[in-house]
Amino acid sequence: DELNSCVGLARATLSPPPGPTTDTQLGAELGAQLQAVQAWLLDVGSALCTPRDTTVDARKLRRTGGVSASAVLALEEWIDTADAQLATLRNFILPGGSRGSGALHLARAVCRRAERHAWPLLLDGHGDDPGPDQDHVIGVFLNRLSDYLF
Numbered sequence: 146d147e148l149n150s151c152v153g154l155a156r157a158t159l160s161p162p163p164g165p166t167t168d169t170q171l172g173a174e175l176g177a178q179l180q181a182v183q184a185w186l187l188d189v190g191s192a193l194c195t196p197r198d199t200t201v202d203a204r205k206l207r208r209t210g211g212v213s214a215s216a217v218l219a220l221e222e223w224i225d226t227a228d229a230q231l232a233t234l235r236n237f238i239l240p241g242g243s244r245g246s247g248a249l250h251l252a253r254a255v256c257r258r259a260e261r262h263a264w265p266l267l268l269d270g271h272g273d274d275p276g277p278d279q280d281h282v283i284g285v286f287l288n289r290l291s292d293y294l295f
Contacts, residue, residue, distance in 0.1 A: 149186040151255045152179055155248035155294075178223055182290065185212045189283055193266060211279045212286045220289040227293075253294035260287040 156179040160172060192211035240250030267280040 146190065148252065148255045148259045149183050149190070151248070151252035152183050152186065152294075155179060155245065155252045156183070158248040159245040181216075181219070182293075185216045185286065188212045189263075189286065192279065192283060193263060211283055214282055217282060217286050217289055220286070220293045224289070224293050249294050253291050256287060256291040256294055260284070260291060263287055 156176055159179070160176055189212050240254075241247045264284055267284050
């Protein structure tokens with residue numbers, strides 16, 4: 146919920162004000178991406194709070210719902226597109242610069258924390274292996290999302 150709220154704040158902050166002189170193409174594209182992220186985060190939250198189906202064989206444990214691998218691929222495509230448009234970073238950057246940038250950095254930091262808290266749930270009962278495919282996809286999704294928000 147906290148991460149989804151931060152993404153929503155970033156989306157609202159980055160949404161261009163309506164008007165005839167506003168270049169809304171980039172804002173609309175980013176807004177649509179962040180809206181998709183919010184929908185995926187609802188699925189992730191639902192999967193994390195839903196107990197695994199009970200079964201005798203731990204290898205067959207499955208979470209219901211969750212986010213699909215196609216969401217991870219979409220994030221990776223969006224990251225690649227943004228990377229192609231940006232200059233190579235040669236040093237650390239300070240979060241901020243604008244309200245929108247600050248909101249995205251806050252969402253990224255919250256995403257990193259969510260990922261750290263999610264992995265123990267995803268690994269529960271599986272040692273160092275994330276176990277079922279759905280658990281692995283959720284962990285990878287959160288990792289890639291923080292990169293996207295950067």
